[in-house]
Amino acid sequence: MTTVVELEIPADRLGLARTFDHVSAFEFRIGGMIGGAPPLVWTGGPDRTTVRQALEADPSIDVIASVADDGDAAVDETGAGPTDQWLFRLEFGDGVKLFEQLVTENDGAILSARGDDHRWILKLLFHDRESVSACHDLLEQYEFGADVRRISGVNDLATARTPLTETQYETICKAHEQGYFDVPREITLKELAAELGISHQALSERLRRSHAALVSAELSERSAPMEIDP
Structure with a gap:
């Protein structure tokens, strides 16, 4: 049965821990992360310049692009208007790449990822519970510190x-x-x-x-x- 899993993983294991340390109220949100291209990441914090400088100084990522100019206001996903979030294209390091590999090799997909308070919260989709168990075992083996917050069947x-x-x-x-x-x-x-x-x-x-x-x-x-x- 198709299964959705919600995990919580410390930022120091996946990335952006340094940014959390240096930016008050930093948060981020990513859509799907399947595929080789660096994902688009919505970020939030005190102001765009502070967030951008912290991201550029964070050794766990590379800032590929700041999608809008500094003076542009972001527009939320519904098109409702300006928000206090800013869009970047980020290349994540080995932690995220290994995580993606473990999920993909067990027939899983990363539906979404978001983060606040020095943690990542990810939603994963698997074809069956056996794949969930196999992936969870590997996450423990590689010491991701994953905390299972929720597991549910799509129809449950x-x-x-x-x-x-x-x-x-x-x-x-x-x-x-x-x-x-x-x-x-x-x-x-x-x-x-x-x-x-x-x-x-x-x-x-x-x-x-x-x-x-x-x-x-x-x-x-x-x-x-x-x-x-x-």
Whole structure:
């Protein structure tokens, strides 16, 4: 079944980490990244000059072109009018090229990529769950630090019930069953980690992400697709 995967990867593994360090509120957005040509990248920040200078000084990329002149205002994708974003054509380095290779070799495609707060968020399309698992294993092997935010079948969106991944859901259920959320607690974090066969640190991070996903879903007031870890 065709599967859409949303991943979060640190910028220092893919690129633009130096730009994030030097430009407050820097963000970017890319459409599809399939093909050999350097992609067009919408960028945002305090002003165009600051963003351009930071990009030009970033060793993880090459600025191929600034698509509009400095005095031109960008127009958003709907044609609605000027925005505070600027368009560049960027050549990314080895991190992105290796990532693209791993996705493509597993019959995947990069639908979109965006970034803020020193991270990339990518949406990938795969033909089946086996390809998802194979690609995820390789991303771990090459230490991309990929965090699976969401996995859904294209036809599953209407029936989704929870924003949690399967692993997060199972962890929350286990924690509840063992009395971790009781007052006072009936099991410590260390003891729960031993029950699950993972490290204290891994469990702490998993619970934090689970709580964040649940709070975000509650506040958004909209349903989210069920996520299943590869």
